[in-house]
Amino acid sequence: MIDTDALLTWYSAAARDLPWRRPGVSGWQILISEIMLQQTPVVRVEPIWREWVARWPVPSAMAAANQGEVLRAWGKLGYPRRALRLHECARVLAADHGDVVPADVDVLLGLPGIGAYTARAVACFAYGQRVPVVDTNVRRVVARAVHGRAEAGNPAARDLAETESLLPRDVERACGVSAALMELGALVCTARTPGCDRCPLPACAWVSAGRPPSDVVRRTQKYDGTDRQARGRLLDVLRGASGPVERVALDLAWPRDPGQRARALDSLLVDGLVEQTRDGLFALAGEAGSDHDG
Structure with a gap:
């Protein structure tokens, strides 16, 4: 189990002042x-x-x-x-x-x-309900503090029930714990360099077990030269344009690989992010028939 009193005490002092957490949002x-x-x-x-x-x-x-x-x-x-x-x-x-x-x-x-x-x-x-909120950070905190594992592994249906079992019955405290678990994973119990010396939890199964290493093989995701980067460059052209553009403007945005550029443009059209006008020009979604002026 997780000491929710210690967690909430830490959260009240350490939580980031993010604008969407403020009253009235x-x-x-x-x-x-x-x-x-x-x-x-x-x-x-x-x-x-x-x-x-x-x-x-x-x-x-x-x-x-x-x-x-x-x-x-x-x-x-x-x-x-x-x-x-x-x-x-x-x-x-x-x-x-x-x-x-x-x-x-x-x-x-x-x-x-x-x-x-x-x-x-x-x-x-937004509404203060006692429901489990499970993201990557929460899954990692639970995996370490409760199960003694360095990594949470793949998401599973049991994650929701397991996280809900950690929540206090009191609704207000439960909402606080949900936020605090996420914040702990984001600020302290991070994936690569966990700050165990700063952790507010008095007991952690992973630390007690000697912080056994993860058996998950991490794959570094590159961005440079990917289809995703090519898509972004094409969208940059359309976001900066005052109206539909000719194909040549997109060609100049990603000259390194015509085949990849064509694939990226096709995926943008399929995803509905880009539209083609009747006369063969290209525009952001919703602007193919407009005279957008910036």
Whole structure:
């Protein structure tokens, strides 16, 4: 088990002052933060999040924008399909949910682009519900502190029930523990260089076992020269354009491998991030038939 009293005491003193954790932040704004934070560091998310909540404080405001505006505002956060899913979600929230993000996990799961983690994170952090919120950080903390393993391994159905069993019965404390577990994994019980000397937990099965090494083989993910980088370069051209562009502008953005460039462009079209006009020009989603002026 995990000493939740010690964990909460540490969290009250050590938690980062993140804007989406402050009083008065709406469920919609917390939803935006959760989508942005997927596979993206806080330092990159925070300035973009601030811009988004100022520009689109409620779902209907985003729903009124076109897809291209949303993609352009997403900038270089990466994985831009997340932006399109948020835009689609905003339209459903505006049309069917009174411009409010629902609090029920099952209803949240029915929204476009909302998966199990995001639904529970919103229910917990926006509405104070006692639900397990399990991300990579939480799984790692539980694997080490409870099971004595360096790594959590692949996600499993048991993760939710196991994490829920660690939550106090008191709802407010349970929400605090959910946030504190995530913060502990992000700041102290990190993947590569855990700060065990700074850990607030009085007992950890992994430390007690002598910190046995992981048997997971880590594969370094390169970015330079990948299809993902090529896609990003093509999107950069379209985000910076005042309207649809000719194919040659995209060719110049990724000259190193024509075959890879063609593959990247095709995937952007398939994903709905890019559209082609009737006369063969290319534009961000929602802008193929517009006279966007920047």
